[in-house]
Amino acid sequence: xxxxxxxxxxxxxxxxxxxxxxxxxxxxxxxxxxxxxxxxxxxxxxxxxxxxxxxxxxxxxxxxxxxxxxxxxxxxxxxxxxxxxxxxxxxxxxxxxxxxxxxxxxxxxxxxxxxxxxxxxx
Amino acid sequence: xxxxxxxxxxxxxxxxxxxxxxxxxxxxxxxxxxxxxxxxxxxxxxxxxxxxxxxxxxxxxxxxxxxxxxxxxxxxxxxxxxxxxxxxxxxxxxxxxxxxxxxxxxxxxx
Numbered sequence: 745x746x747x748x749x750x751x752x753x754x755x756x757x758x759x760x761x762x763x764x765x766x767x768x769x770x771x772x773x774x775x776x777x778x779x780x781x782x783x784x785x786x787x788x789x790x791x792x793x794x795x796x797x798x799x800x801x802x803x804x805x806x807x808x809x810x811x812x813x814x815x816x817x818x819x820x821x822x823x824x825x826x827x828x829x830x831x832x833x834x835x836x837x838x839x840x841x842x843x844x845x846x847x848x849x850x851x852x853x854x855x856x857x858x859x860x861x862x863x864x865x866x
Numbered sequence: 867x868x869x870x871x872x873x874x875x876x877x878x879x880x881x882x883x884x885x886x887x888x889x890x891x892x893x894x895x896x897x898x899x900x901x902x903x904x905x906x907x908x909x910x911x912x913x914x915x916x917x918x919x920x921x922x923x924x925x926x927x928x929x930x931x932x933x934x935x936x937x938x939x940x941x942x943x944x945x946x947x948x949x950x951x952x953x954x955x956x957x958x959x960x961x962x963x964x965x966x967x968x969x970x971x972x973x974x975x976x
Contacts, residue, residue: 789955791965852902856911
């Protein structure tokens with residue numbers, strides 16, 4: 745059974761940083777691209793970032809480019825999102841999602857974690 | 867801001883058929899990129915419902931079907947059931963904005 749478990753969210757002040765983690769199990773982690781998607785409270789889904797299987801290629805939404813960094817550790821089966829210079833508009837539930845089909849960053853999100861809430865407020 | 871537009875809400879009585887549109891442009895759906903659909907039940911994470919325009923993952927009832935034509939796509943739900951009450955999102959790729967989600971549609975079962 746595929747499982748994705750996010751952690752690392754919390755309440756931070758504007759300008760601060762966090763590192764989100766997503767522990768994966770139930771599939772060959774190193775064979776699938778992974779992504780982060782966020783959802784502000786009461787609003788719709790926004791794609792944030794994607795990373796390829798090796799970690800050598802990363803892509804970001806314009807709204808987070810230069811502030812967020814996606815990475816992965818295939819030996820630990822873990823996906824990360826370093827979020828810096830946080831703003832109030834970054835407040836959201838952050839989901840990690842597995843990308844299908846295998847070996848592509850262009851596909852769809854076939855499994856999602858339960859999400860971790862990041863709240864940016866002074 | 868999303869480049870894929872969906873109606874904010876649709877509703878239907880149990881057993882009826884409802885459709886949700888997802889309208890894009892020549893830089894996303896009209897460029898030939900696939901459309902995928904997700905269902906988000908209240909208080910839960912999104913779940914993949916349709917991938918590659920028309921394909922259902924294992925376990926998704928055949929009451930759900932997808933289609934795509936030109937710069938738009940649609941999700942149809944036939945035989946509407948109370949458990950289908952949820953938010954639904956389309957998703958595709960845009961040549962300028964990368965992966966994009968639709969604005970979302972709330973389905974209400976009357």
